[in-house]
Amino acid sequence: MNAQSPAVETSGLVKLFGSTRAVDNVDLFVPSGTVFGFLGPNGAGKTTAIRILATLLRPDRGTAKVFGHDVVREADKVRWRVGLTGQFASVDEDLTGLENLVLLARLRGYSWSDAKGRASELLEFFDLADAGRRQVKTYSGGMRRRIDIAASLVVTPDLLFLDEPTTGLDPRNRNQIWDIVRGLAADGITVFLTTQYLDEADQLADRIAVINHGRIIAEGTSGELKARVGSGTLHVRLVNPDARPEAERVLEQQLGVRVQLEYDPLELSSRISSPEVATQALVHLAQAGITVGSYSYGQPSLDEVFLTLTGHPVDGETELEQS
Amino acid sequence: MQTTCERPHQTERRVLPTRARPARPSPLSSAITLAWRALLKIKHVPEQLFDVTASPVIFLLMFTYLFGGALAGSTAIYLQFVLPGILVMMVVMITIYTGVGMNQDVKKGVFDRFRSLPVWRPSVIVGALIADVGRYLMASAVILLLGVMLGFRPENGVLGILLAVLLLVLFCSALSWIWIFLGLVMRTAESLMAVSFMVLFPLTFASNVFVQPETMPAWLESFVNINPITHLVTAVRTLMSGTATADQIWPVLLASAALLAVFSPLTMWLYGRKQ
Incomplete structure (x- = not known):
C-alpha cells in the first residue's frame, strides 16, 4: 500500500466518441480516504470518466492514475484495488444473489467454502439474506442496487466507484444507500461517487467537482462552491399562483434583479446581495398587494450554483426535492 | 434551499470484517469458475438446452426417414452415411450460442464487471467455451444414442466414435471464436444470429453432410471439396468407420489452428478495447 499516493489523479484527460468530447481535458485530484462527488446532468461525461x-476505457489523451498506477499501463494493479458499481458494471440477472457473490468471490481468489462464507456475510449485511436464493431479475430497485454494491465489496476495495447509486430509487431506499456510503467512508474506503442529484453530492461528498459537456466547470467543497456564487438567495412562496407574474415584474423593476420561477407555481427566487435588499423586496411585494405565504433568505443551494456556473438550469428530472 | 440532513441512526455498520485479500486465482481456476456460471445459467434457463437435445433428434429423424429411401435406397443404409454428417452439422450450429451469450453479457453490464476484475483476461471466454464443450458433448450423445437405437453401427466401434467426437469438439471450440468475436462487434444478438446462420447454412448444406458431391455441378463440387465442413465430415465419417488416414485428419486440425490463431488474438484485442 502506498498510502501517500492520491486515490485518483488525472491530468488533461480526453475521451472522444466520434466528434463528441465526452471527457474534455479533465484534471481531478482525489485524496485517499475521502468521498468525492462527481456532479453533472445526464450525458455530462461522468460515466465515461x-x-x-x-x-474499462482507454483515454485518447492525458493520463489517469489510481493510487499512483497508470490506468492503461498498469491496468491490472488498478483493478486489484478498485471496486466498481453502476448500471454498466452489474451482476448476472439470471443467477441468484448468492451465486453472483460466490462467483465474484471465486474470481477474487476465495476458496469455494470461503466464497460461500463471504457471500452469506454480504447478503446478511445488505438485508438480502432472504432474497439470496432468488434470481436477481426478481429483485426490486433498491435490492438490485444493494446487490450491485455488495458485488463490488467482495474484496474490500481501497477505492470504490459508485455510478449514480440512487438514480431511480425512492427516498427510503435512497437513504439506505446513503447510509451504506457513509459506513464505507467511515471504514476508510475512498468513494468516488457520480450523481445528478445535487442534494446527494452535498450530503455525502467531502469535495465536489461539477462536470458539464465533458468539462469540469467547478471544484471544491460544497461550501466553497456555494461561496463562489457570491450572494444569497431570496425564496418567496406566494399564496396565490396568479400573482406570480406580477411579483416577478415588481421585483425585476424595483430592484433590478433577475427572478427565477421555480417548478412549484407558487414559488420564485432571486439572487440578492444582502439581507437588507431582501427586506426591501418583501416591502415592495406588500406594497403591490401581493400576499407572501412564506419566505427565506440564505446561502444558495447547489442547484443555484449549477445555474450560475453553466448559465442554464440542470435539464431534466434532476431535482430530488426543493423545499 | 437544502433540507437539513437527517443522519440515519446506524451510520457505521461494518461491512468489512476483513481486509484480507486472497491470492489471485490461477487462470484455470477463474476459467472453471466462469464455466460454473455458464452451467448455472443452464440450470436457471433450461430452455436453452432445446437446441442441443430436441433439434438433433428432429433433424436426424427427418433426414433419415424423409430422404433415406430416395437417396440411398434404404433408410438403414442412409443412416450409416448421414449420421456423422448430422452430428457435425448440429454441433457446428451450436457454436453460434457462445457468441450470442457473449453479446448478451456485453449488453447487460456483466461484461464490464468481469473486465474490471484482476483476473486472467481470457478466462471469461475460456470459461464459456468449457461449458460449451459440455453442450457439444450433450448434443453428440443425443444424436449417437438415438442413432444406435435406430440401427447405426459404426465399424470402428466406441473408439472411433470417441476420436470422431474429440476432433469435432476441437474444431467447434476453434470455430466458436468467430462468433465470440462477432458477439463483441455486433449490436444485437438477433443480427449476430442472422449473420451466423447466413454463413453456416451454405457451409453445412453445400458440403458432403447429406450426399457425396460427385453428382453436383462442377463449380459446386469444387466448392464442396474446399469447404472445411466437408473435411470435418469426412474425418468424422472415416474415424467412425475405421478407414481414416492422416490426410483426412490434418486439414481439420489445420483449419482449427488457423481459426484459433486468427480469431482468438483478435477477440482478446477487442475485449480489452470494447467501449
Missing part, C-alpha cells in the same frame, strides 16, 4: 478510471 469512471470507465476510464476503472480501466
